[in-house]
Amino acid sequence: MEELIEILPVESLPFADSLWVYKVFSVIFMSLVLAYIGKILLDRLDKKAHSTRNVWDDALVTAARKPLWVLIWSMGILWAAQITAVQMDDGLAAVLDKGQSVLLIVLLAWFLLRLSGEVETRIVDSSYRKKPVDPTTANAIGKLLRISVIITAGLVILQNMGYSVSGVLAFGGIGGIAVGFAARDLLANFFGGLMVFLDRPFAVGDWIRSPEKEIEGTVEHIGWRLTRIRTFDQRPIYVPNAVFASVVIQNPSRMHHRRIFEHIGIRYDDIKQMEPIVKAVRKMIDEHEDIAQDQTKMIYFDRCAASSVDFFVYAFTKTKAWAEFHRVKEDVLLKILDIIEQHDAQVAVPTSTLHMPKGLLLRGGEPSADEAVSHEGQRV
Numbered sequence: 001m002e003e004l005i006e007i008l009p010v011e012s013l014p015f016a017d018s019l020w021v022y023k024v025f026s027v028i029f030m031s032l033v034l035a036y037i038g039k040i041l042l043d044r045l046d047k048k049a050h051s052t053r054n055v056w057d058d059a060l061v062t063a064a065r066k067p068l069w070v071l072i073w074s075m076g077i078l079w080a081a082q083i084t085a086v087q088m089d090d091g092l093a094a095v096l097d098k099g100q101s102v103l104l105i106v107l108l109a110w111f112l113l114r115l116s117g118e119v120e121t122r123i124v125d126s127s128y129r130k131k132p133v134d135p136t137t138a139n140a141i142g143k144l145l146r147i148s149v150i151i152t153a154g155l156v157i158l159q160n161m162g163y164s165v166s167g168v169l170a171f172g173g174i175g176g177i178a179v180g181f182a183a184r185d186l187l188a189n190f191f192g193g194l195m196v197f198l199d200r201p202f203a204v205g206d207w208i209r210s211p212e213k214e215i216e217g218t219v220e221h222i223g224w225r226l227t228r229i230r231t232f233d234q235r236p237i238y239v240p241n242a243v244f245a246s247v248v249i250q251n252p253s254r255m256h257h258r259r260i261f262e263h264i265g266i267r268y269d270d271i272k273q274m275e276p277i278v279k280a281v282r283k284m285i286d287e288h289e290d291i292a293q294d295q296t297k298m299i300y301f302d303r304c305a306a307s308s309v310d311f312f313v314y315a316f317t318k319t320k321a322w323a324e325f326h327r328v329k330e331d332v333l334l335k336i337l338d339i340i341e342q343h344d345a346q347v348a349v350p351t352s353t354l355h356m357p358k359g360l361l362l363r364g365g366e367p368s369a370d371e372a373v374s375h376e377g378q379r380v
Helices: 016-050 055-088 090-123 135-160 165-182 184-199 241-245 268-287 322-342 369-374
Strands: 207-210 215-222 226-230 236-240 258-266 298-304 309-317
Touching (some): 016 055, 135 184, 135 215, 184 215, 184 226, 184 241, 215 236, 226 241, 236 241, 258 268, 258 322, 268 298, 268 309, 268 322
Antiparallel strands (some): 207 215, 298 309
């Protein structure tokens, strides 16, 4: 005896109309669970990564935290929306499919942008690397990578949405000519910034100056269009990068030593003490612990000035720090003055001697007969 088993379709079940509601609820609940599990895993990975001083594991975990959290929740919400859209409109479901693809591209680009920023921050940190990368170089490479990621993500999104990337690139080539004429200054500043990044005449933190443009201060930031310089009176100066392609820039921060170059004069009455004074100063410079002995040192009698005989001191300090240099220079000058005093000589001061061809008679007294004759009968 054959039995006929009739299998009822799901749609005929009493709860079939509301089944999608349970699916949506299940998706949202699973998203919540996955987000919680992901947070726990990332917390443990972050703790383990920070226990070592490795650039990449710290950067990866920190960069992935927010994009991963947004990925779990956004994918869950989009999946739930797709389930709902099937019940309402097939066209809406197709739009959500494309939206899901675009969202994945955006989240991947966001992760790569964060990763480049985290790596850039760590490779210039001495606690991560024995020889940190120059901040200017790291900043330039980071900006180029971020621009590449943004452009690539934009092109992929356009391609995913059905636009022809080749057409966009062709339009960009034609429009680039018009943009080039309309934004000459902007492009000049961009390429000026590129030259600064490549040639590296200065870096963030350097003290630079340009006598031609009256620019002097400490570099705070180097952008693609502007460079921000902080003057010594704490005023910010924003210099277009195109300026650096046409002016001479001095970078005192990169000097190896600082120079002491002073003329010191003693009186003509003390000329006999010049030789022993110069020898004593020369010996003092040779024995000074803050003077660079491997650099040029010269102490010589130099000139006969109007009211003094001068010798000069030419030497370099070991330090290049501005404040420390002035301390060393002060010490050297005080010791030179002490040497002059020890040799019973004096530092010359500007003096003038007036020679009168005849005697000078002060007003208020009557000249004698001889004085009257010598002055040809004239009274002064």
